[in-house]
Amino acid sequence: xxxxxxxxxxxxxxxxxxxxxxxxxxxxxxxxxxxxxxxxxxxxxxxxxxxxxxxxxxxxxxxxxxxxxxxxxxxxxxxxxxxxxxxxxxxxxxxxxxxxxxxxxxxxxxxxxxxxxxxxxxxxxxxxxxxxxxxxxxxxxxxxxxxxxxxxxxxxxxxxxxxxxxxxxxxxxxxxxxxxxxxxxxxxxxxxxxxxxxxxxxxxxxxxxxxxxxxxxx
Amino acid sequence: xxxxxxxxxxxxxxxxxxxxxxxxxxxxxxxxxxxxxxxxxxxxxxxxxxxxxxxxxxxxxxxxxxxxxxxxxxxxxxxxxxxxxxxxxxxxxxxxxxxxxxxxxxxxxxxxxxxxxxxxxxxxxxxxxxxxxxxxxxxxxxxxxxxxxxxxxxxxxxxxxxxxxxxxxxxxxxxxxxxxxxxxxxxxxxxxxxxxxxxxxxxxxxxxxxxxxxxxxx
DNA sequence: TGAAGTAACTTCGGACTCCTAAGTTGTCAA
DNA sequence: TTGACAACTTAGGAGTCCGAAGTTACTTCA
Numbered sequence: 001x002x003x004x005x006x007x008x009x010x011x012x013x014x015x016x017x018x019x020x021x022x023x024x025x026x027x028x029x030x031x032x033x034x035x036x037x038x039x040x041x042x043x044x045x046x047x048x049x050x051x052x053x054x055x056x057x058x059x060x061x062x063x064x065x066x067x068x069x070x071x072x073x074x075x076x077x078x079x080x081x082x083x084x085x086x087x088x089x090x091x092x093x094x095x096x097x098x099x100x101x102x103x104x105x106x107x108x109x110x111x112x113x114x115x116x117x118x119x120x121x122x123x124x125x126x127x128x129x130x131x132x133x134x135x136x137x138x139x140x141x142x143x144x145x146x147x148x149x150x151x152x153x154x155x156x157x158x159x160x161x162x163x164x165x166x167x168x169x170x171x172x173x174x175x176x177x178x179x180x181x182x183x184x185x186x187x188x189x190x191x192x193x194x195x196x197x198x199x200x201x202x203x204x205x206x207x208x209x210x211x212x213x214x215x216x217x218x
Numbered sequence: 219x220x221x222x223x224x225x226x227x228x229x230x231x232x233x234x235x236x237x238x239x240x241x242x243x244x245x246x247x248x249x250x251x252x253x254x255x256x257x258x259x260x261x262x263x264x265x266x267x268x269x270x271x272x273x274x275x276x277x278x279x280x281x282x283x284x285x286x287x288x289x290x291x292x293x294x295x296x297x298x299x300x301x302x303x304x305x306x307x308x309x310x311x312x313x314x315x316x317x318x319x320x321x322x323x324x325x326x327x328x329x330x331x332x333x334x335x336x337x338x339x340x341x342x343x344x345x346x347x348x349x350x351x352x353x354x355x356x357x358x359x360x361x362x363x364x365x366x367x368x369x370x371x372x373x374x375x376x377x378x379x380x381x382x383x384x385x386x387x388x389x390x391x392x393x394x395x396x397x398x399x400x401x402x403x404x405x406x407x408x409x410x411x412x413x414x415x416x417x418x419x420x421x422x423x424x425x426x427x428x429x430x431x432x433x434x435x436x
Numbered sequence: 437t438g439a440a441g442t443a444a445c446t447t448c449g450g451a452c453t454c455c456t457a458a459g460t461t462g463t464c465a466a
Numbered sequence: 467t468t469g470a471c472a473a474c475t476t477a478g479g480a481g482t483c484c485g486a487a488g489t490t491a492c493t494t495c496a
Contacts, residue, residue, distance in 0.1 A: 012409060015353050016342040021412045022360035024338050027245040028288050029372040035483080044452055063473065070246050075454050077475060082452095098463045099473040120242050124234040126366035130359055135233050137355030141348055142240035148344035154247040191230060194239045253454085262481055281444060293483050295446060300481095317444040317491055 030123065037119045041112060046071070046079045051088065051105060051113030057197060059102040061094050067156050088112060136190045143192060147211060157207075159195040161187070162214055165202045169214035178214075248341065255337045259330060264289070264297045269306060269323055269331030275415060277320040279312055285374050306330060354408045361410060365429060375425075377413040379405070380432055383420045387432035396432075 013021075038048040049069055054060060057068075066076045080103060083089045088109030094100035105113050127135060147162060149155045161167045166182035176186040182198055193199075202210065231239075256266040267287055272278060275286075284294045298321060301307045306327030312318035323331050345353060365380060367373045379385045384400035394404040400416055411417075420428065 012411070014342070015350075015357055015408055016345040017339070018410075018412055019345050019353065019357050019360060020338040020341040022357070022364060023241075023244060023341055024248065025364055025373055025412065026241060026360070026367065027248045029367045030242065030245045031249070032288050033372060039484090046453070061473080070250050071453080072455065073474065074456085074476085078453080081475090094473095097473070098471095099461065101474085120238040121235065122370070122372070123238040123241060123363070123367075124232070126363045126370070127234040127237050127359075129366055130362055132233075134355060134359055134362070135237065137352060138359035139233055139237050139240070141345075141352055141356035141359075142237060142244070144348055144352070145341070145344045146240060146243055148347055149244065149247045149341075152340070152344070154251060154340075155243055190233055192236075193230070194236055194243065257455090264482070279444080280446095289482080290484060291445065292447085292485080296482080299446090312444095315444065315492095317442095317489090319445085 026123075030120070033122055034119055038116070041115060043112065043116070044079070044082075046075070047083055047088075048112070048116040048119065050076070050079055050083065050103075051109055052116035052119070053113075054089065054103055054105050055110055055113035056117060056195065059092075059104045061097065061100040061102055063100070065103070068158055070156065083109065139190050139192075143194075146194070157201055159193065159197075159199045161192045161196065161199075162211060163199075163202060163207050164196065165200040165206070166198070167202075167210060169210055170216060244341075248338070251340055252337055256334070259333060261330065261334070262297070262300075264293070265301055265306075266330070266334040266337065268294070268297055268301065268321075269327055270334035270337070271331075272307065272321060272323050273328055273331035274335060274413065277310075277322045279315065279318040279320055281318070283321070286376055288374065301327065357408050357410075361412075364412070375419055377411065377415075377417045379410045379414065379417075380429060381417075381420055381425050382414065383418040383424070384416070385420075385428060387428055388434060 034045045034048070038045045041048065043051070046069070050065060053065060053068055060068075062073060062076050062080060065080075066073045069076070080089065080091075084091065087106055089103050089105050091101040091103060094102045127138070130138060143160070143162065146155055146160065150157050150160075150163065157163050161178075161180070162169070166180050168179040168181055170177045171179045172186070176188040176191070178187040178189070178192070179185070180187050201207075252263045252266070256263045259266065261269070264287070268283060271283060271286055278286075280291060280294050280298065283298075284291045287294070298307065298309075302309065305324055307321050307323050309319040309321055312320045345356070348356060361378070361380065364373055364378065368375055368378075368381065375381050379396075379398070380387070384398050386397040386399055388395045389397045390404070394406040394409070396405040396407070396410075397403070398405050419425075
């Protein structure tokens with residue numbers, strides 16, 4: 001860097017870095033929004049997230065929540081205690097594991113959770129201004145990014161078609177080249193899910209293979 | 219919603235909502251990453267952000283920081299106190315305002331700040347897998363989204379070309395249709411800056427007009 | 437010439453977040 | 467029956483945030 005004013009030339013920050021900056025800014029808005037929405041609902045941000053996750057993904061144990069929300073167990077444990085005190089969730093023994101307990105929202109908790117699920121909707125509104133084509137391109141970018149971040153262990157391997165046992169990429173030509181073997185239905189690239197309840201994690205080798213197959217042709 | 223298993227049909231979540239979900243997941247990774255990077259540098263997340271912002275944008279006052287980082291003054295005040303104790307920033311009177319003080323990083327602080335600026339780079343890496351074309355589309359989407367969110371008051375009006383006094387959108391045809399009047403240089407859509415130091419906020423009516431002009435033709 | 441206002445903080449108290457480290461406690465395997 | 471294991475829970479401590487309530491140096495108006 002010298003003392004010259006900035007010119008818009010090759011020395012400008014690379015596109016990838018500016019994309020990162022942009023995502024950072026968007027992330028800031030999300031954080032603030034979540035905080036505020038939670039507060040007006042009488043919850044904390046994490047409490048809202050927990051309820052939303054339980055409503056979206058059925059009863060879960062503490063450790064599952066911990067993985068999905070990217071915080072440690074103690075943090076979950078704390079928040080859950082409060083939620084139980086508020087009678088928004090109940091605990092019941094988990095048949096799958098000895099010491100685990102399944103968390104289920106009460107009716108009141110389910111209602112708040114359903115509302116919390118719609119917190120990111122303000123962003124969906126902001127996306128509406130993009131043309132459908134731009135939206136598709138944007139979504140494709142997001143899917144690829146998430147996959148990369150999952151590979152680096154920064155995002156849990158949950159809910160995305162492209163890491164699911166039942167996903168068959170590029171099995172035909174046309175607008176919907178992919179296939180979901182679970183519901184036996186064709187699938188276009190912009191119908192891919194990020195948060196499917198039925199998601200079952202494929203093995204590591206299978207995931208790698210599926211991803212390569214997915215990238216091939218488009 | 220009924221009891222049927224989910225089919226990939228029109229009843230699936232709309233694309234915009236899934237984009238929001240995706241951004242949410244990416245935001246999660248950013249949060250975690252920031253926390254971890256800050257910790258290994260011996261800082262807290264906000265302290266790192268403050269240093270990075272000061273290094274990137276020159277000396278700022280507390281309220282400017284507060285606006286850019288989207289937290290209230292007390293929070294900034296707290297963190298700055300710690301940074302001063304650690305001798306990473308110094309305060310000096312601000313000539314522009316009576317009661318304000320300009321915050322300047324010390325050499326040690328500047329070094330940490332420079333390092334903190336590169337924290338979002340892990341995301342830039344994740345973007346590298348997108349084709350250049352995909353990157354451009356992705357970036358275009360981000361710019362539009364940020365603009366929308368700014369209009370809703372969720373992101374500060376700072377640093378983006380499209381809200382700057384010196385920006386002239388679509389003044390010519392060809393690959394670089396825009397123009398920056400400050401450095402008097404042509405500008406393509408994917409050279410737009412999100413964090414220009416020289417940014418000067420245009421008036422509200424000017425911003426609205428510029429944006430309309432920007433959307434027209436592409 | 438003073439009184440009131442304004443802007444930019446700072447301090448305080450309190451709720452939450454988030455971590456690591458150190459227990460608990462049921463179950464299963466040896 | 468003695469460990470090992472898994473899934474929490476508790477304790478302790480730093481940090482993040484906020485609203486409310488001071489400070490304090492000018493500015494402005496009467």
